[in-house]
Amino acid sequence: MKSGELYRTLIVDDEKLIRQGIKHYINWEQEGFQVIGEASNGQEALELIEQTNPHIILTDIVMPIMDGEELTRIVKEKYPHIQIIILSSFGEFDYVRSTFQHGAVDYMLKPKLDAEGLLMVLKKAVSKIPATPESQKSKDHSISVTYLIDRLMSGYKEDLDEELVSGIFPNSTYFLMVVNVCDGEEEFEQSTKEKFSSYFDNELKDVLHYCFTGEQNDIVFLLNMEEHHYTKLLEFVKAEADSKIGACFAVSKGFMDFSEIGHVYKEGIKKMLNYRFYFPEVTVLTEEEIPAESTKTSSFNLDWFTNELKHERFELAFDYLQTYVKELLTSFTTNIFEYKSFYENMIFTITVLLNNMDYEVEELENGKFQYFNSIDEATSAREVVELFDQFLAEVKKIVYAKGGHSSKSNMKMILEYLQEHYAEPLTLTGVANHFHFNPTYLSSYFSSNNNEGFNEYLNKVRIEEASKLLIHDTLPIAEISGKVGYSDHSYFCKVFKKLKGVSPSQYRRKQYMK
Numbered sequence: 001m002k003s004g005e006l007y008r009t010l011i012v013d014d015e016k017l018i019r020q021g022i023k024h025y026i027n028w029e030q031e032g033f034q035v036i037g038e039a040s041n042g043q044e045a046l047e048l049i050e051q052t053n054p055h056i057i058l059t060d061i062v063m064p065i066m067d068g069e070e071l072t073r074i075v076k077e078k079y080p081h082i083q084i085i086i087l088s089s090f091g092e093f094d095y096v097r098s099t100f101q102h103g104a105v106d107y108m109l110k111p112k113l114d115a116e117g118l119l120m121v122l123k124k125a126v127s128k129i130p131a132t133p134e135s136q137k138s139k140d141h142s143i144s145v146t147y148l149i150d151r152l153m154s155g156y157k158e159d160l161d162e163e164l165v166s167g168i169f170p171n172s173t174y175f176l177m178v179v180n181v182c183d184g185e186e187e188f189e190q191s192t193k194e195k196f197s198s199y200f201d202n203e204l205k206d207v208l209h210y211c212f213t214g215e216q217n218d219i220v221f222l223l224n225m226e227e228h229h230y231t232k233l234l235e236f237v238k239a240e241a242d243s244k245i246g247a248c249f250a251v252s253k254g255f256m257d258f259s260e261i262g263h264v265y266k267e268g269i270k271k272m273l274n275y276r277f278y279f280p281e282v283t284v285l286t287e288e289e290i291p292a293e294s295t296k297t298s299s300f301n302l303d304w305f306t307n308e309l310k311h312e313r314f315e316l317a318f319d320y321l322q323t324y325v326k327e328l329l330t331s332f333t334t335n336i337f338e339y340k341s342f343y344e345n346m347i348f349t350i351t352v353l354l355n356n357m358d359y360e361v362e363e364l365e366n367g368k369f370q371y372f373n374s375i376d377e378a379t380s381a382r383e384v385v386e387l388f389d390q391f392l393a394e395v396k397k398i399v400y401a402k403g404g405h406s407s408k409s410n411m412k413m414i415l416e417y418l419q420e421h422y423a424e425p426l427t428l429t430g431v432a433n434h435f436h437f438n439p440t441y442l443s444s445y446f447s448s449n450n451n452e453g454f455n456e457y458l459n460k461v462r463i464e465e466a467s468k469l470l471i472h473d474t475l476p477i478a479e480i481s482g483k484v485g486y487s488d489h490s491y492f493c494k495v496f497k498k499l500k501g502v503s504p505s506q507y508r509r510k511q512y513m514k
Contacts, residue, residue, distance in 0.1 A: 006034035042066025083125035278332035
């Protein structure tokens with residue numbers, strides 16, 4: 001090897017957390033090594049070996065599709081210069097012994113894996129590496145790109161060799177395309193990689209592509225191509241998306257700087273995948289489809305809500321909650337974890353409060369963890385709302401079984417409020433805010449429960465009070481209009497005549513004549 005060249009290392013384990021842990025045990029570059037790829041089974045590892053030409057392979061023993069024992073046998077037959085280190089759990093020594101027969105250089109127990117032990121076996125493997133001719137330049141390029149992508153995706157800042165990058169990527173623009181698959185769908189993941197790679201090789205021959213694994217089951221393709229290929233790419237992706245039920249596809253906007261890969265993935269692609277949670281009917285996500293700003297909801301007033309429940313004003317509390325739920329459903333950039341947590345917290349809070357108020361909540365207590373699990377597993381915002389609606393229906397059945405909590409009692413509260421505050425500059429929006437209603441909802445609620453509209457009722461209350469003042473007080477009419485809540489005297493006179501059939505002055509004179 002050339003002086004200063006890093007020893008290329010491939011990590012093979014079916015547990016992603018184990019692979020990630022190994023990558024962070026030591027400072028690989030400082031110690032003279034370079035992680036050039038990772039695989040979840042022996043079959044994937046064999047494909048990567050062709051691409052990356054590693055010096056060392058760290059492999060688990062027990063894996064699906066192809067285990068570490070078979071991988072060791074094949075590698076030592078085809079690539080005898082590659083050194084293999086076995087990772088095993090307790091009780092697997094028979095398998096480990098078999099790998100030594102095939103040529104493994106050493107083994108490590110996973111439960112005892114640490115930085116010092118890992119570095120020791122890596123150096124032992126280095127001592128066994130035979131002197132070999134320099135790798136082909138194309139393979140050096142592949143290794144460098146794989147390494148750089150991994151670093152950039154992990155958030156590291158790299159001083160890139162612009163000449164090397166431009167030599168590898170001849171086209172002007174980069175795109176990221178991501179397929180997000182469900183847990184346990186290794187076969188689907190492999191077929192997707194093969195299908196897209198075949199498409200790029202045969203249909204878009206000018207497109208340079210690299211495939212790697214992102215976060216949370218993301219298959220990520222880095223595409224280097226010209227803008228005019230974008231439309232054709234999108235057509236193929238949409239056709240694939242329609243045939244792959246349950247998978248989510250996302251394509252970034254073009255970007256010119258290779259070092260922006262990590263930023264585009266985290267700030268572009270991951271936000272788009274979040275958007276899919278709110279709009280599951282969209283098969284392929286692109287940044288153009290996401291509005292620049294989301295609908296932001298006001299914060300939920302938990303203190304007011306719990307106070308209403310404690311005073312058994314259930315109708316007001318539940319109306320407020322369900323109005324907020326509708327608003328939250330449109331705030332599609334809300335973090336999915338936060339979105340689900342709101343509903344889980346509400347289920348917990350309502351159950352505890354009702355229990356403290358001596359309601360029969362045994363069924364709610366028994367079922368709440370099932371709700372928690374179902375919400376955690378929900379794949380769309382609407383599915384979460386449907387689950388919460390089921391819970392709320394159970395709650396209403398329990399609280400209304402006691403009786404005495406009809407919408408009329410809540411309507412009475414609103415009417416009493418208007419009677420007490422009619423002299424103030426009341427508006428529908430102001431009253432809605434006081435009772436934590438949506439103004440549109442309050443308008444509909446008021447009309448359906450009181451057989452007249454909000455403004456109609458408020459005018460009636462004010463004019464009745466004005467009538468009393470006109471008879472029993474000598475205040476000027478202009479002053480009376482202000483005392484009953486009208487800032488516009490002419491409007492007051494107009495409303496008064498409409499309801500009483502005469503003007504305020506005529507009404508006063510008629511009363512004096514009686």
